[in-house]
Amino acid sequence: MPSKYDAEPSRLDEAARAGWLYYVAGNTQDEIAKKLGVSRQSAQRLVSLSISAKLIKVRLDHPIARCMELSQHLKDKFDLRGCEVVPSDPTSSSVTLGIAQAGAAEMERHLKSEKPLIMSVGTGRTLRACVDQLQQMDCQMHSIVSLVGNIASDGSASAYDVIVRLADTVKAPHFPMPLPVIAASVGEREILQSQTLIRHILELAKNADVTFVGIGHLGEHAPLLEDHFITDAERADLQKVGAVGEIVGWTYDGEGNIIDGHTNDRVASAPMMPNHNKPVIGVAAGIDKIAAISGALRGKLVNSLITNEATAELLLK
Amino acid sequence: MPSKYDAEPSRLDEAARAGWLYYVAGNTQDEIAKKLGVSRQSAQRLVSLSISAKLIKVRLDHPIARCMELSQHLKDKFDLRGCEVVPSDPTSSSVTLGIAQAGAAEMERHLKSEKPLIMSVGTGRTLRACVDQLQQMDCQMHSIVSLVGNIASDGSASAYDVIVRLADTVKAPHFPMPLPVIAASVGEREILQSQTLIRHILELAKNADVTFVGIGHLGEHAPLLEDHFITDAERADLQKVGAVGEIVGWTYDGEGNIIDGHTNDRVASAPMMPNHNKPVIGVAAGIDKIAAISGALRGKLVNSLITNEATAELLLK
DNA sequence: TACGTTTACGGGCAAATACTCACTTGAATA
DNA sequence: TATTCAAGTGAGTATTTGCCCGTAAACGTA
Numbered sequence: 001m002p003s004k005y006d007a008e009p010s011r012l013d014e015a016a017r018a019g020w021l022y023y024v025a026g027n028t029q030d031e032i033a034k035k036l037g038v039s040r041q042s043a044q045r046l047v048s049l050s051i052s053a054k055l056i057k058v059r060l061d062h063p064i065a066r067c068m069e070l071s072q073h074l075k076d077k078f079d080l081r082g083c084e085v086v087p088s089d090p091t092s093s094s095v096t097l098g099i100a101q102a103g104a105a106e107m108e109r110h111l112k113s114e115k116p117l118i119m120s121v122g123t124g125r126t127l128r129a130c131v132d133q134l135q136q137m138d139c140q141m142h143s144i145v146s147l148v149g150n151i152a153s154d155g156s157a158s159a160y161d162v163i164v165r166l167a168d169t170v171k172a173p174h175f176p177m178p179l180p181v182i183a184a185s186v187g188e189r190e191i192l193q194s195q196t197l198i199r200h201i202l203e204l205a206k207n208a209d210v211t212f213v214g215i216g217h218l219g220e221h222a223p224l225l226e227d228h229f230i231t232d233a234e235r236a237d238l239q240k241v242g243a244v245g246e247i248v249g250w251t252y253d254g255e256g257n258i259i260d261g262h263t264n265d266r267v268a269s270a271p272m273m274p275n276h277n278k279p280v281i282g283v284a285a286g287i288d289k290i291a292a293i294s295g296a297l298r299g300k301l302v303n304s305l306i307t308n309e310a311t312a313e314l315l316l317k
Numbered sequence: 318m319p320s321k322y323d324a325e326p327s328r329l330d331e332a333a334r335a336g337w338l339y340y341v342a343g344n345t346q347d348e349i350a351k352k353l354g355v356s357r358q359s360a361q362r363l364v365s366l367s368i369s370a371k372l373i374k375v376r377l378d379h380p381i382a383r384c385m386e387l388s389q390h391l392k393d394k395f396d397l398r399g400c401e402v403v404p405s406d407p408t409s410s411s412v413t414l415g416i417a418q419a420g421a422a423e424m425e426r427h428l429k430s431e432k433p434l435i436m437s438v439g440t441g442r443t444l445r446a447c448v449d450q451l452q453q454m455d456c457q458m459h460s461i462v463s464l465v466g467n468i469a470s471d472g473s474a475s476a477y478d479v480i481v482r483l484a485d486t487v488k489a490p491h492f493p494m495p496l497p498v499i500a501a502s503v504g505e506r507e508i509l510q511s512q513t514l515i516r517h518i519l520e521l522a523k524n525a526d527v528t529f530v531g532i533g534h535l536g537e538h539a540p541l542l543e544d545h546f547i548t549d550a551e552r553a554d555l556q557k558v559g560a561v562g563e564i565v566g567w568t569y570d571g572e573g574n575i576i577d578g579h580t581n582d583r584v585a586s587a588p589m590m591p592n593h594n595k596p597v598i599g600v601a602a603g604i605d606k607i608a609a610i611s612g613a614l615r616g617k618l619v620n621s622l623i624t625n626e627a628t629a630e631l632l633l634k
Numbered sequence: 635t636a637c638g639t640t641t642a643c644g645g646g647c648a649a650a651t652a653c654t655c656a657c658t659t660g661a662a663t664a
Numbered sequence: 665t666a667t668t669c670a671a672g673t674g675a676g677t678a679t680t681t682g683c684c685c686g687t688a689a690a691c692g693t694a
Contacts, residue, residue: 016379023375024382025389028680037426041644044681055379058340062333062372087334089342090352097342135378345650358674361651 011046012053018043019050023058057133059101060087070312074305077316078297081279082304085312088285095286096129102306103130103212103283108137110210110279111170116141117209119172120270121162122248123148124214124223126283128160131169139172145204147213148248148269149179152227175201179268181229181249186265193268205270208278213302215284216246217292224249234263245292247272247282247301254291256299274300285311328363329370335360336367340375380404387629391622394633395614398596399621402629405602412603412625413446419623420447420529420600425454427527427596428487433458434526436489437587438479439565440465441531441540443600445477448486456489462521464530465565465586466496469544477544492518496585498546498566503582510585522587525595530619532601533563534609541566551580562609564589564599564618571608573616591617602628 018036021027027035033043050056067085074083084106086098107130110119119142121127146163167174179198183189192198216223218239224230224246230238241262242253248269251259258264258272273280282302284293287310294315296302307315335353338344344352350360367373377385384402391400401423403415424447427436436459438444463480484491496515500506509515533540535556541547541563547555558579559570565586568576575581575589590597599619601610604627611632613619624632 012379013381016377016381017385019379020377020382020385024377024385030680037422037429039644040681041683042642044683045642048682050377055377057376057378059374059376060333060337060341060367060372061374062329062367062370064333064337065327065330087337089338089344091344091348092342098337101341135376347650356674357651359672361653362672365652 011049012055015046015049015053016055018046019056022047022050023056054132057101057104057135059105067309067312070309070316073316074297074312078305079300080297080304082281084306086306086308088309088311090310096126098308099126099283099285099306100129100133103127103281104133104135106281106306107131107134107166107212111137111139111142111172113142116143118143118145118204118207120145120147120205120208120211121166122146122211122213123150123160123162124216125160126214126285127162127212128165130212130283131162131166134166134169137170139170142170142172143204144170144172144174145201145208146175146177147205147211149177149181151178151180152229175204177201177269181224181268182263183266183268189266189268202270206273210278211276211280213247213280213282215282215289215292215296215302217289218243218246218251219288221288222246230263238262244295245289247296252295252299252301254295254298256295256297256301258299272301276303279304281306283307287311287314290314328366329372331355332363332366332370333372335363336373339364339367340373384626384629387626387633390633391614391624391629395622396617397614397621399598401623403623403625405626405628413443415625416443416600416602416623417446417450420444420598421450421452423598423623424448424451424483424529428454428456428459428489430459433460435460435462435521435524437462437464437522437525437528438483439463439528439530440467440477440479441533442477443531443602444479444529445482447529447600448479448483451483451486454487456487459487459489460521461487461489461491462518462525463492463494464522464528466494466498468495468497469546492521494518494586498541498544498585499580500583500585506583506585519587523590527595528593528597530564530597530599532599532606532609532613532619534606535560535563535568536605538605539563547580555579561612562606564613569612569616569618571612571615573612573614573618575616589618593620596621598623600624604628604631607631 014036018032021032021035022029029043029047030040033040036043064087067087071083071085074080084102086102089097110117121144144163144167150161163174163176179192183192218235222235225232225235238251238259241259243251243259244254245252249267250269250272251264253259280302281304282296283306285308290311297305331353335349338349338352339346346360346364347357350357353360384404388400388402391397401419403419406414427434438461461480461484467478480491480493496509500509535552539552542549542552555568555576558576560568560576561571562569566584567586567589568581570576597619598621599613600623602625614622
């Protein structure tokens with residue numbers, strides 16, 4: 001297997017070099033071509049590769065007035081510890097655009113801490129996008145624990161495996177939860193959660209110093225449904241009793257009250273802790289998530305929010 | 318008085334937004350212009366402002382990034398034409414690992430030139446390692462000339478015969494210097510260097526288009542000593558008068574000034590040319606060479622450097 | 635060895651971007 | 665009120681970049 005110190009630098013090494021020269025040093029592609037001894041076209045390919053391989057990470061470091069304003073209003077209205085609003089691109093279809101970078105920055109901020117901390121994380125597309133924006137770090141003193149099972153109904157590991165990727169990038173010890181999101185029965189949940197290993201993980205999660213979760217809606221394309229954790233009948237049922245959103249599998253109504261019974265009887269995730277005294281950061285945006293986010297904020301299921309401009313405006317309506 | 322949450326966005330806000338749309342969301346400046354309701358040129362100015370105001374932070378997440386940064390700092394600090402820093406493998410004891418490949422690549426880059434050029438080379442373990450990494454080429458139009466004698470004190474050819482191996486690999490006419498590195502006396506040097514053949518070689522060396530040299534230290538295991546070109550007494554003597562390093566036999570102090578007298582009176586190598594206007598590339602790494610490399614850079618005995626990460630960090634201290 | 639397939643390369647060109655210059659605006663000042 | 669000056673604007677233009685496409689080398693297969 002080729003190592004990092006291979007005689008000939010891998011294509012990615014060259015791409016990194018080209019990307020650095022282009023974005024950091026401000027060379028033109030012609031200059032890069034000359035320096036690396038390749039044609040201009042090859043240099044262009046390398047630069048382009050450095051982006052597509054996610055080697056280049058761009059962030060905006062400026063509080064845009066409009067976003068600051070929205071964030072302040074959200075903080076006031078929902079009594080939040082923190083709130084970050086990133087600009088929206090009205091024409092972009094990507095919901096995680098911008099959110100991902102902001103989420104990653106917030107994660108890094110916590111992970112940079114000298115003293116060991118426990119970070120707990122949920123799962124989902126949004127969190128995964130955040131984790132993809134993280135820079136490599138060395139966080140061996142921290143621990144990362146999953147709040148939610150990563151076993152899909154068919155037994156495979158979830159496609160949005162946030163924790164492994166996260167721990168991999170920041171080189172931290174991690175504790176995924178080898179459980180389904182929702183157990184087959186109440187009894188099964190009892191049995192699963194009584195395992196020593198799982199109890200240890202749940203204990204860790206309870207003591208987490210900071211928590212990052214995504215927020216799922218229960219509409220037509222509910223993540224829980226799309227990932228086959230619940231059936232469409234169950235979803236319809238939940239909606240009927242007023243459920244509007246879901247965090248790590250726990251469904252709740254418009255006021256943020258955890259739904260009694262239904263699938264919640266079988267959710268194997270770590271329990272929600274409304275009004276938690278540590279940062280619990282929800283990362284979510286999108287028009288179809290408005291009700292879900294609003295509920296989570298009202299019920300104080302999360303006490304911090306990272307979202308975008310458009311979503312923030314709707315939440316303040 | 319305008320508050321932080323003023324409705325009216327400042328120019329920097331607009332710049333931030335434009336920068337965000339450009340770098341994070343990937344819009345073209347035309348699209349940004351449309352969205353912000355300004356002309357395309359203004360959009361360009363905003364984007365450009367977002368960079369010059371350092372609102373946009375670009376990071377390269379790859380081990381190479383550190384090397385690029387170090388290389389840039391070295392270039393700035395010592396006013397170098399070029400500088401390449403290769404990753405260090407902290408677990409490897411080999412000092413030439415990586416350097417050799419980088420050096421070979423640099424040599425090849427020059428040798429690929431269509432128009433005939435003269436390459437002059439020093440000697441030593443490091444250069445030998447570079448040459449061993451060269452690929453076969455056909456460079457009959459170029460000439461390769463040695464800067465330094467290859468006759469050891471016992472009359473044998475040096476074990477690190479760089480030039481013959483180099484010329485052999487790239488099939489170029491070559492001019493080794495049939496001299497000792499250090500003549501027995503000042504007079505002997507005169508006689509040796511007055512030979513027509515030698516004078517021709519020295520003339521060639523003076524007109525070299527590119528030069529590659531190793532950098533030797535004068536510590537306990539100084540190459541000059543180990544190869545029996547100088548005695549331990551001479552070495553101690555040189556150290557006493559401040560010599561820290563040596564290039565093709567010429568010893569110099571911490572500021573890169575060639576030592577007056579001592580062994581330098583008898584060095585038979587081509588003369589050093591500080592501040593040369595052609596590339597003079599030093600190839601060296603290792604903790605015991607720090608002072609020697611630093612001196613060579615300060616005195617502009619070389620104007621380009623190929624080294625490794627660990628050495629680069631120490632040089633910048 | 636011959637042949638089909640994949641991969642990378644570089645020429646060329648249209649789109650996108652950066653830069654220059656002459657002009658406008660508005661605030662400060664004589 | 666006139667003048668100066670800094671900052672911004674749009675037009676025009678040169679440079680840079682992104683991408684298509686034909687060619688060639690590399691690779692796997694028969």
